[in-house]
Amino acid sequence: MNVRGPILSVGEARTVSTSHGDRELRELRVRPERGAADPVDVTLWGKWAETAEHAEPGMELLITDAEADEFGGETGYATTGDSWVVLEPDFLVDVTGIRSWVQCPRMYYLNKLSGIPLNYPVVKGTIVHEVFGDLLRGMELEASVADRVEEAGLELGLLGYEPEEVADEVRRNAAAIEGWLAQGTLSDEDTWRSEFTLISPTFGLKGRADALRRGTPVELKTGKNTKREPRFHDKIQAACYALMLDERGVDPDIGTLLYTKNTALDRNEESGDLAPAKEFSVGRGLLEFVVRERNALAAMEWRALNEPGERPTVPTGYEADAKCEYCFEQDTCMVVSGRLDQESKAESVGTPVPDAERDYFDRFYVALEEERRETHAEYRKLWEQTPEERAADDRALIDLEPVSQTEIDDARWELRARKPDDAVSKLREGDVALASDGDPVSGHGELGRITGLCGDEVVVETDEPVELRRLDVYPSEISVDRSLTALHDAILKGSDARKDVLFGRREPEFRDAADRPAGVPGSDDPDAPDAYIGNNDAQNEAVELAVDAEDCALIHGPPGTGKTYTIARTIRALVEEGNRVLLSAFTNRAVDNALEALRDQGFEDVLRVGTQTGVRGDMQDVRLVQRGDPNAKAAELRDAPVVAATTAACGSRVLRECEFDVALVDEASQLTEPGTHAAINRADRFVLVGDHEQLPPVVRAENDLRTSLFERLIEAYPDASVMLDRQYRMSQRIQAFASAEFYDGALRPATPEVAGQTLRDLGVDPADLPDGLAGGVDFVDPDGTRDGNRNVREAERVAEVVDAYLAAGVDPDDVGVIAPFRAQVAEIGRRTPVTVDTVDRFQGSSKEVIVVSLVATGDLDGPIFEDHRRMNVALTRARKQLTLVGDADALVSEPFYERMLDWARR
Ligand SMILES: Nc1ncnc2c1ncn2[C@@H]1O[C@H](COP(=O)(O)OP(=O)(O)OP(=O)(O)O)[C@@H](O)[C@H]1O
Numbered sequence: 001m002n003v004r005g006p007i008l009s010v011g012e013a014r015t016v017s018t019s020h021g022d023r024e025l026r027e028l029r030v031r032p033e034r035g036a037a038d039p040v041d042v043t044l045w046g047k048w049a050e051t052a053e054h055a056e057p058g059m060e061l062l063i064t065d066a067e068a069d070e071f072g073g074e075t076g077y078a079t080t081g082d083s084w085v086v087l088e089p090d091f092l093v094d095v096t097g098i099r100s101w102v103q104c105p106r107m108y109y110l111n112k113l114s115g116i117p118l119n120y121p122v123v124k125g126t127i128v129h130e131v132f133g134d135l136l137r138g139m140e141l142e143a144s145v146a147d148r149v150e151e152a153g154l155e156l157g158l159l160g161y162e163p164e165e166v167a168d169e170v171r172r173n174a175a176a177i178e179g180w181l182a183q184g185t186l187s188d189e190d191t192w193r194s195e196f197t198l199i200s201p202t203f204g205l206k207g208r209a210d211a212l213r214r215g216t217p218v219e220l221k222t223g224k225n226t227k228r229e230p231r232f233h234d235k236i237q238a239a240c241y242a243l244m245l246d247e248r249g250v251d252p253d254i255g256t257l258l259y260t261k262n263t264a265l266d267r268n269e270e271s272g273d274l275a276p277a278k279e280f281s282v283g284r285g286l287l288e289f290v291v292r293e294r295n296a297l298a299a300m301e302w303r304a305l306n307e308p309g310e311r312p313t314v315p316t317g318y319e320a321d322a323k324c325e326y327c328f329e330q331d332t333c334m335v336v337s338g339r340l341d342q343e344s345k346a347e348s349v350g351t352p353v354p355d356a357e358r359d360y361f362d363r364f365y366v367a368l369e370e371e372r373r374e375t376h377a378e379y380r381k382l383w384e385q386t387p388e389e390r391a392a393d394d395r396a397l398i399d400l401e402p403v404s405q406t407e408i409d410d411a412r413w414e415l416r417a418r419k420p421d422d423a424v425s426k427l428r429e430g431d432v433a434l435a436s437d438g439d440p441v442s443g444h445g446e447l448g449r450i451t452g453l454c455g456d457e458v459v460v461e462t463d464e465p466v467e468l469r470r471l472d473v474y475p476s477e478i479s480v481d482r483s484l485t486a487l488h489d490a491i492l493k494g495s496d497a498r499k500d501v502l503f504g505r506r507e508p509e510f511r512d513a514a515d516r517p518a519g520v521p522g523s524d525d526p527d528a529p530d531a532y533i534g535n536n537d538a539q540n541e542a543v544e545l546a547v548d549a550e551d552c553a554l555i556h557g558p559p560g561t562g563k564t565y566t567i568a569r570t571i572r573a574l575v576e577e578g579n580r581v582l583l584s585a586f587t588n589r590a591v592d593n594a595l596e597a598l599r600d601q602g603f604e605d606v607l608r609v610g611t612q613t614g615v616r617g618d619m620q621d622v623r624l625v626q627r628g629d630p631n632a633k634a635a636e637l638r639d640a641p642v643v644a645a646t647t648a649a650c651g652s653r654v655l656r657e658c659e660f661d662v663a664l665v666d667e668a669s670q671l672t673e674p675g676t677h678a679a680i681n682r683a684d685r686f687v688l689v690g691d692h693e694q695l696p697p698v699v700r701a702e703n704d705l706r707t708s709l710f711e712r713l714i715e716a717y718p719d720a721s722v723m724l725d726r727q728y729r730m731s732q733r734i735q736a737f738a739s740a741e742f743y744d745g746a747l748r749p750a751t752p753e754v755a756g757q758t759l760r761d762l763g764v765d766p767a768d769l770p771d772g773l774a775g776g777v778d779f780v781d782p783d784g785t786r787d788g789n790r791n792v793r794e795a796e797r798v799a800e801v802v803d804a805y806l807a808a809g810v811d812p813d814d815v816g817v818i819a820p821f822r823a824q825v826a827e828i829g830r831r832t833p834v835t836v837d838t839v840d841r842f843q844g845s846s847k848e849v850i851v852v853s854l855v856a857t858g859d860l861d862g863p864i865f866e867d868h869r870r871m872n873v874a875l876t877r878a879r880k881q882l883t884l885v886g887d888a889d890a891l892v893s894e895p896f897y898e899r900m901l902d903w904a905r906r
Helices: 048-054 095-103 105-114 120-136 141-151 153-159 163-182 232-247 260-264 284-306 330-340 355-384 387-392 478-493 496-502 537-548 563-576 588-600 617-622 630-639 673-680 709-716 732-742 752-756 792-807 822-829 868-875 895-905
Strands: 003-018 021-030 040-045 060-063 067-071 074-078 085-087 192-200 205-213 216-221 254-259 277-281 401-408 412-418 432-436 445-454 457-462 470-473 552-556 581-585 606-608 642-646 660-666 683-690 721-723 777-780 815-818 835-837 847-853 878-885
Touching: 003 048, 021 048, 040 048, 040 060, 048 085, 048 284, 085 284, 095 105, 095 205, 095 232, 095 284, 105 284, 105 330, 105 478, 120 141, 120 153, 120 163, 120 192, 120 205, 120 216, 141 153, 141 163, 153 163, 153 630, 163 254, 163 260, 192 232, 192 445, 205 232, 216 232, 216 260, 232 254, 232 284, 254 260, 284 355, 330 478, 355 478, 355 673, 432 457, 478 496, 478 673, 537 552, 537 563, 537 721, 552 563, 552 709, 563 581, 563 588, 563 660, 563 683, 581 588, 588 606, 588 617, 588 642, 588 660, 606 617, 660 673, 673 683, 673 709, 683 709, 732 777, 732 868, 732 878, 732 895, 777 895, 792 815, 792 822, 792 847, 792 878, 822 835, 847 868, 868 895, 878 895
Parallel strands: 040 074, 216 254, 552 683, 552 721, 581 642, 581 660, 606 642, 660 683, 777 878, 815 835, 815 847, 847 878
Antiparallel strands: 003 021, 003 060, 021 040, 060 085, 067 074, 192 205, 205 216, 254 277, 401 412, 412 457, 432 445, 432 470, 445 457
16 A cells, blocks of 8 residues: 655654564654545664665655554554655656666755756767657668758857867767667567657656657767766666656556667777677666666755755755766855855856845845745646546646548647637647657657647647647746756846846946937937837836846836837937847737837837747748858847847757847846846846736746745836826726726827727727717626636626627627636627637737626635736737626725726716
8 A cells, every 4th residue: 555644753762673684664653645634653774774874854755565563553554575755756857857866965956946058069969869769760871961960050050169070070979879779789579669758647757758668768968978887877868767657557567768870980999799689687676776866856846945054955965975076066056056046066166256145146046946846736737637637727638539640741749639619728839748649658659749730620749649639738947947948147247336236236227318329319419319119108218217227127118109219219329329139028929019010110120039939920921931051040149139038938059049239128027036037147238118007027936936036126226217107098988997006107108099999990880889888998797697717697698798899890800708707708609709818818919899807706716816917918918899798796895996896887
């Protein structure tokens, strides 16, 4: 049986003599059934007693195959020969993390901070891995090498490599793979597959194996190894995959390491075993060792968050017996310990950063690790929720009917399936998702990209074929990983001038207008134009503030106030003064909108960095295609005066290599502080544009990540900010409530036309509409009942309201419906031809007519009500008519909504 629950206390290590000789043991007291049952004693025998050394009260413990023992009338449990003991099984450790942890725990920690840099071994390693996959999928060697080297054009160019020399080296490495594949090691019964995603609920592990051969793991290493045996930490990596396969009942007895550089070595100069493939046997002892090391790692991570000490616990390097002088991370290690005043086995260099910076680093390090745990909780839902629960949670499309599996050009697969009519989910075209045969954890699952999601059809591209019966949201830690790196870069590598402002040691500074160069608006030059933007003082002031900023400028733009227009003008002004600008935003949509505005203003010299599916169709012509000639590609990126990318992409290894004079970040109020650093680290100065009265950062954990840097700075430095106060979107009647509630009444319509717009301007005669739908703002109470996340009666009423507008002559494209839950979105979507979506998806867009479905009855519960800022977004999307559909009794239960109701019914 399995025993699982929180640890209450940990006993001392003891040695007892048994019929098998002296044995170590350690007793712990735990509350089984995840804390629901009465406390019991559990005994960890033998080597598992080592795991108890890391255990602390509060941690979760799992013992599989435990046996019950009676002692003094009490039932306890003990490990058996088949038991696994797992600490904090909910913490999912990545296999590559275990590998570096075994080498040196501090290296594991440093890898988190410094990310994967752009260097030649990394890029070459990626190419060789890609070629390996291609060869396994039956592609021809030369074609694969040429294709993969070309694909890496940009990265190779940034590193100054020529394609021929790289192709040669990759070819030599690939020879090892080809030779091995051809060597007769393979027979007809050999079953092969490349890249296999594994997640282990029992062992708290996840990772992607390079390949499986007859069910046993194969790992590719692009280095050399002239010993007979694989390197120990390489074995550990393969053993992790073996352990996860074991959990699926495969029981692999060997693992293989393929050292591809061995074939490239000169036999006259090198001695030893030059065979690239090295097998080793995977015994129980090795697997137990892997689990114990994983436990030590998980315990360290637990202590970093849970120990009430001043600073998070991080490894020092003394835990391992690795030699620092051979370590690639030695320099980083010394700098990090010097700057953060950490104990470390390597010497430290440099002086510690001031206390405030260290505290900031620690606070956000912990906050990001908390966020990581929330991400792990998302993974857990893959096995803890039933398929139906996951579908109801919008996290999966289930009951798909496989239609076809087609091999496409570069040995990849296109899977098609039919989905039930009413199925909805968070999944969108372009997302990476987990395609499976119905069971993504213990069945057959493949990571793939959604290339089509339209009507009743789903199309996914994967490396290997799978019967597409279910498609799941696949959580990603990449945002946490990149944020940690951004935090490291900002605090440990950032300039003191920048940090003086971030840490309140100095006010942001601005150039005097008198110092503006000739020709620039506001300069002494009599021939210079009067203003950047002649018809809107606040916008003009915003551009001036941005071009004069020596540190930073903050542009606060309530809904419809011309943020995008001002951003475009600002970028032009910055480029005119000779600056190179990084344009960034939280979403691809905002990046593309800003680019569109820039191009509308006649500025075309832009480069869009992003994936093909992420970038909008009309911006593909300025998208940087990474494939191609290295020199040309690198020049394209280095010479562009304006580079545009999401903040997530700013943390990529390519953009981390780039420098800019100014970073301009839109939607900055939706970014966490580390998320903002990812963009502004790349530039000397920065301009943040946002509205902290609209949606806050999207995070799962409740901590400091919820407040944006934009919000913090605008409160600290009001003089470094401008609020755009005239809006070009809403009628006077619509904007009144938001202006009063969120902007101290300062928001005004930009022109009388904006203020006075009505449905009549769309050619609609109000007499053609039922009573109470043409007042500019109206409220309808359908007397519905909330059922879970939907309200069917209300959905029907919303559809009737929409029909009434359409019947009166409003174009379907001019009407939008906002609902708080995806279930209600689907409920309404079935009944009407117009766009229906959640608030979050509507931020940044607008419609002539908006109908909001509030769903709640009884009490006010749900994401739209949790945060008034969400309601601000919902109420400020409409231009001419806003119709709220909801339950008046529920709304009057809170003063804010009562005021909203009064306004809507006025
Ligand atoms: N100074 C201006 N003169 C004339 N029209 C303007 C001016 N500024 C903005 N506009 C117009 O107002 C509309 C809204 O502007 P924009 O799209 O830039 O707003 P936004 O603040 O980015 O909106 P959102 O709240 O959706 O982010 C656009 O049609 C834009 O062309």
